[in-house]
Amino acid sequence: MxxxxxxxxxxxxxxxxxxxxxxxxxxxxxxxxxxxxxxxxxxxxxxxxxxxxxxxxxxxxxxxxxxxxxxxxxxxxxxxxxxxxxxxxxxxxxxxxxxxxxxxxxxxxxxxxxxxxxxxxxxxxxxxxxxxxxxxxxxxxxxxxxxxxxxxxxxxxxxxxxxxxxxxxxxxxxxxxxxxSEGRAFHVETKYLGKPKTNRWGQTDIVSATVSAIKQALKEETGSILTFLPGEGEIRKVEAELKHLKLPQNCFIAPLFGAMPLAEQDKAIRPTSADQRKIVLSTNIAETSLTINGIRIVIDSGYRRIAKYNPNNGLTRLETKQISMASATQRQGRAGRVETGICYRLWDKHAEGGMESFDVPEILEADLSSLALDLANWGIKEPTELKWLDVPNKALLQQARDLLINLEILDQDLRITKHGKQTARMPMHPRLGHMILVANQYGLAKEACDLAAILSERDFLNDRQNSSLIDRIKALPNNPKSKRIKALSRHWFSRVSKNSKIKSSVINEDLESQFGLLLSLAYPDRIALLRKPKESRYQMSNGRGASLEETDKLHGNACLCIADLSGEGRDSKIRMAAPISVISLKEFYKDSLEEGSFATWDKRTRSILARKQTRLGKLILSDETSNDLPNDQIEAAIYIGIRDLGLRALPWHKESKSLLARMRCAHFLDKQNWPDVSDETLLSSLEEWLSPYLSPLLNSVRKLEDLASLDLTSILLSLLDWSQQQELDKFIPSHWQVPSGSRIRIDYENMEAPVLAVKLQEMFGATETPVVGNGKLPLTLHLLSPAQRPLQVTQNLVSFWSDSYHAVKAEMKGRYPKHPWPDDPMSHQATAKIKKRL
The missing domain is CATH 3.40.50.300 (P-loop containing nucleotide triphosphate hydrolases)
Incomplete structure (x- = not known):
């Protein structure tokens, strides 16, 4: 042993x-x-x-x-x-x-x-x-x-x-x-200090609560303190407040977080003399694998900052989240390494019942671009070919693969390309590796490495009023916080510099446009054009919106490439970007430009507009009216318009509405044998069922009103085969013949309780409630007065005749004396006529 x-x-x-x-x-x-x-x-x-x-x-x-x-x-x-x-x-x-x-x-x-x-x-x-x-x-x-x-x-x-x-x-x-292995080296006591109060903005005041807990621990216990806080911001605030306090002379404060230089991190974990007390203010970097000598007190804020990926906009943002019980156990275990310890928790014990047992694995909710590249490089097409504790999220993996195909790192068959092999050897996000490798072909690897390093690390300027990446490039040489960024850039440049080429004339712009074009290699989906002059709102090439603060240094630039955004509203806030000139954009991406006549759906006028445009992705670089409009463009615009307004945009009539309701009822009763014709399904499959009937109309359609000649009854019936069309009338009939002989239309708007609205006298003699759907679905009878006003709603006709009818008769007989009101309605002849015509 x-x-x-x-x-x-x-x-x-x-x-x-x-x-x-x-x-x-x-x-x-x-x-x-x-x-x-x-x-x-x-x-x-x-x-x-x-x-x-x-x-x-x-x-x-x-x-x-x-x-x-x-x-x-x-x-x-x-x-x-x-x-x-x-x-x-x-x-x-x-x-x-x-x-x-x-x-x-x-x-x-x-x-x-x-x-x-x-x-x-x-x-x-x-x-x-x-x-x-x-x-x-x-x-x-x-x-x-x-x-x-x-x-x-x-x-x-x-x-x-x-x-x-x-x-x-x-x-x-x-x-x-x-x-x-059972047990910990030494026992650790747990004290619950309760949830921190909220500040004046309604946010949990972690900083004040932590400072209070440190003061309490210094007073009650001996030994050094390890405090867990969400991130650098909270660490610096707690540090500042502690420095204003009169701490004992033998106490010193040691911040510890990932963005610090390793030499500074070492200071926090290095042993201290026996008479000193160290107060380590740490992120979850100290949660595992670190033994910080002398620590016997842990103060746990209960929060951590994690990188959260949003698949809707393709961005990863830092979010402050409550920790899991597994993390709480890990943090508690930092005390009691060399002697008995104590853990102060900034929450109530009963709150632990609502905490997650474990953290959600990254593989289920992270950006999977690097994973997709590594799998392709390993020769894996389907992740199920490997063994996983949790299989990668399918939707996120597909999104990642789409990006890699766009960057020509993977081909359409998901095989890694030669360029992809080179990118896989770059120890960074595939976007940035791709940028450096392509930039190297133009002799601009050094500039690309600077950009990649800045984007890989925390923002060293931390200036929310200035999103300019150019200013960050200019500040690199002399800013003391940029030491690691410069080291990263040098390290990466050393990997590609052997094959570096002389600068090409393809990118011969000034400094700002040069960096904007380089950035667009990594983020082709985030090239952005100003929507209107003097505005702060942009449209990106991926179709999404973005905006700048009016006080931002980049405000007013007509074209940007955006590297970092925040927020999830209609327009995300631009945090880092570089300007590009539209002229150089057209030149650099001339092989990717799409030129021609396009049909667009105009929401304001609810019409189809014909435009001659030059596009890059969903960006319109030039735009003018056009008379030449391909039919496939018109058809695509029609579908956009219908989806914009909903199915009500189509020319529905009484018969087609009734048929649609009947088909929906049939599907409700028997999903296996009848098609789904819900709004959602019909809208998502417009191209499949509507296209054959649109073709003859395309030359004359400019507004949805021009679709008035569409026969929706015939179109709906085409979704049924011949036997289904015959069966529908038996299974879900459009009308019901009542005892008077009248055929009354059934209202299937509520497919779970279709309605038969019929004059009460026409139901005399009926002893059973009508049923459709092969006996599965009783009709809801709306029994009407001679003036067609509801007297009773029922699904039990016999019960109505026996009970409620006599009260209805007493009230209605005097009001409608010309109509029959027999004492025994179940044996009386049904009629649609008044007495004298019987």
Whole structure:
């Protein structure tokens, strides 16, 4: 047994774990926070014979966690990082010839698998903190399983988690053994401080509540404090308020969030002297895999900030959300690592009943563009060819594939192109990788790398009144907050600069238009034209709207390419953009322009307009009237108009309305044998059922009123075959012959309770309520007075004759003396006539 584990809860299961791995290549480890799994297990595996000839890869969800774990394990071995233990994170590798255990961030494993599907020289992959269910972790596991099953049956896969139900993972891994470590190193007490109050804007005041909790913890407890806050904004506000307080001299504040330089992050996790108290203000970056020495107090705000993808506009925005109980457990586990601890929770205990058990996996609601590219690069057309804990969201995957086809990364058959192969090697969103590679063909890779780096990181200017990406480019050299962005840009440029070309005359614009055109390579769907001069509203090439604040520096530009927006209203707010001249846009995209006569539906005049236009996507770059209008354009505009106004736009008459209602009733009673003719279905399938009847009219149609000659009764009947047309009259008859001999039309507007409105005297002698639909559906009788006013509504005629009729007779006989009102209506002859004509 590894001496390291002697004081950790994981020690009790290490023998079972090591023994299991001699017999199986798949294993699930469940261990609560603080059990020691992240360090003890990989170090124990290094002593096993089966690891002697191959490396172990261990995945961590964040760069800081990867580096910290490597440093901690190297320290245990009495070595420097880069000897036996190394790490690989973005832009920073520390491995040597003798490295046997590499700690990686999750995306690096995917790229390693893509370049070497056999994982040559690798004995095992450990997925640490898998409960976080990041998109890259899910993909990495799916590809690793595929590698193991197809190429490397000796490769061992170990999935470790603190809070995830291991049974689901075990089932995915063909019922792999589950090793469970019970208990935490030290007990952690929980105190509930109640939900924070709201501020004057009605928002939860997390900052004030957190400051209050820190003051309480400093007074009540000893040791350092780890505070979990949603994001950098709240961290900076809490930091500012704490600095105004008279904190004890031995206290110091240490912010910790992902956008900080790694050196600054290290300060927050570095050990302190025994007499110092550290107050760490952290995002959920410290939720897993980090051991911050001296922490025995956790303050949990109960919130986190996550990237939320909106498939309706294709944008990913940061949103503040309540954490799950799994996250709360993880955060609580940061205390009690080296001694008993305490966790202050800023909510009521009873509120935990309404919290989600686990966070929603990214794969179900994230932008899947990178996943779609990785699957295509792996040779996978359908995601079900791989094994997943949750199969990727089908609609989101299709949306991602549409984007990749548009960028020529995939072909129409979803096969990866040569350009797609190059893009897949770029460690960034496919949009940005595509932009850099195409820009490189014009000798503009450096400029594109600057743009990509700015868009990949948090906005270092953070100026809501200035959405100009050009100003951010200009500020890069001297802004102290842009250090990581510049490093990213240099790193990416080094990957493509070997093949960089001399600048092409194709893009010879000034600085602003040049960057606008480069940006349009990544976001061709977000090229935007000003709707009207001096306005702030734009239309994008994807058809959606966008707007600028009137105080924004870019306000008034006729054409923009937009990289970032916020909001979900009619017009999203532009956050980052660059201007383009329309002239250079036409020149650069001349092969993509669509020119010709177009029919458009004008909502205001409710008519079809003929225009000669030059279009880029849904943008109209030039527009004038035209007399030449193709029939297919007219037809398409007609469908838009009908969908705009609804089915009422068509020439319905009494007979066609009645037939439509009868067909809907037939479908209601028997969905299997009768077509669906609901408004929704008819509108969505206009092209199928209306097209044959429109063709003869297209030359003369300019308004929907010009469709007056359409025979909707015949058109509806065409949706039924001959036998259905014959059966409809029996199944759902249009009329009912009442005892008087009259044929009365049935009203099927309410298909669940069709109405027969008939004069009461015409129903004398009837002892049964009429039924349609082969006896399934009774008619609702509206029994009328001689003046055609309702006297009674019933579905039980016998009950009416026996009871309510006599009251009706007493009231109506004097008012209508010329009409019969017999004492026994069930035996009286029905009539539509008055007495003297009988």
């Amino acid at each position: 590894n001496d390291l584990a002697s004081n950790l809860p994981i020690k009790d299961v290490l023998p079972e774990l090591l023994s299991s791995l001699k017999d199986t290549n798949r294993l699930v480890v469940q261990a609560p926070p603080g059990a020691g799994k992240t360090t003890a297990i990989p170090l124990a595996l290094l002593k096993e014979e089966w690891t002697a000839d191959g490396k172990i890869l261990m995945l961590e969800p964040r760069r800081l966690a990867a580096k910290n774990a490597a440093r901690h394990m190297a320290n245990i071995l009495g070595e420097e990082v880069g000897e036996t233990i190394g790490y690989r994170v973005q832009m920073d590798n520390c491995v040597g010839d003798g490295t046997r255990l590499e700690i990686l961030t999750e995306g690096i494993l995917t790229r390693r698998l893509q370049s070497d599907p056999e994982l040559t020289g690798i004995s095992a992959i450990i997925f640490d903190e898998f409960h976080e269910r990041s998109l890259q972790a899910d993909l990495g596991l799916a590809l690793s399983i595929d590698c193991q099953e197809g190429l490397r049956d000796d490769l061992k896969i170990i999935v470790m988690s603190a809070t995830l139900d291991g049974q689901g993972i075990s089932t995915l891994l063909d019922n792999a053994p589950i090793i469970t």
